[in-house]
Amino acid sequence: MTAGKVRVWDFPVRLFHWSLVTMFATAYLTSDDAEALHQWAGYIALGLVAFRIVWGFIGTPHARFADFVPRPARLANYLGLLARGREPRHLGHNPAAAVMIVFLLAMVAVIGSTGWLMTTDWGWGNETIEALHAGAVKLTLAAIAFHVVAAVFESMRHRENLVLSMLTGYKRR
Ligand code: HEM
Numbered sequence: 001m002t003a004g005k006v007r008v009w010d011f012p013v014r015l016f017h018w019s020l021v022t023m024f025a026t027a028y029l030t031s032d033d034a035e036a037l038h039q040w041a042g043y044i045a046l047g048l049v050a051f052r053i054v055w056g057f058i059g060t061p062h063a064r065f066a067d068f069v070p071r072p073a074r075l076a077n078y079l080g081l082l083a084r085g086r087e088p089r090h091l092g093h094n095p096a097a098a099v100m101i102v103f104l105l106a107m108v109a110v111i112g113s114t115g116w117l118m119t120t121d122w123g124w125g126n127e128t129i130e131a132l133h134a135g136a137v138k139l140t141l142a143a144i145a146f147h148v149v150a151a152v153f154e155s156m157r158h159r160e161n162l163v164l165s166m167l168t169g170y171k172r173r
């Protein structure tokens with residue numbers, strides 16, 4: 001432990017996050033021409049999400065869903081305070097970030113599964129599945145933009161660098 005700092009994100013969480021960013025970007029950028037790379041990156045993203053779900057039950061304290069996934073009342077309370085500019089700082093994920101995190105995990109699962117379905121005899125050429133795959137990607141891109149802006153916003157509000165914390169694992173006490 002470093003003076004005044006506390007370890008919040010364990011190594012698996014950080015590795016998971018930046019691998020997911022890399023795989024998502026790779027799958028997105030290869031969707032037009034590099035089919036093999038596209039599918040590999042998508043499957044790895046799917047595997048990362050599966051890993052994160054397991055880690056959400058057995059990981060270190062702040063990695064656990066029980067530590068950050070809020071009950072509706074807690075979320076509503078946090079959003080009310082946020083609207084008045086008085087939201088408290090959280091050492092782990094704040095309730096609003098937690099909802100975004102669960103949403104992003106679910107969306108990557110939907111994108112990966114519909115992608116896989118398109119490669120099966122059953123789903124090949126199915127326009128509904130193609131539309132679901134493409135639509136889920138668009139929605140997720142918008143959510144990611146919001147996720148990044150929110151991380152920068154909360155960093156400024158609490159005078160800390162949350163993006164750096166997701167790299168080093170440390171936060172101010
Ligand atoms: C360069 C772009 C990105 C930046 C700067 C970024 C930044 C962050 C930060 C700072 C956190 C911690 C939030 C907190 O302290 O509460 C976080 C968590 C998270 N982000 Fe991102 N993010 C990026 C892209 C993405 C993408 C593309 C995805 C998914 C496709 C994603 C999914 C997640 C998830 C699932 C978590 C929770 C981490 C965990 O507990 O395992 N992020 N991100």
Ligand code: HEM
Nearest residue numbers: 024027028031039042043045111112115116118130134137
């Ligand atoms: C996070 C993971 C993924 C992302 C971000 C992603 C993104 C995309 C995008 C942007 C497209 C183009 C959609 C359009 O036509 O407008 C696409 C198409 C496609 N993806 Fe993915 N994808 C992912 C995972 C996968 C996986 C795991 C597979 C299969 C193993 C897959 C198979 C396909 C196929 C077959 C198409 C072409 C569909 C068509 O002919 O229109 N994708 N994907």
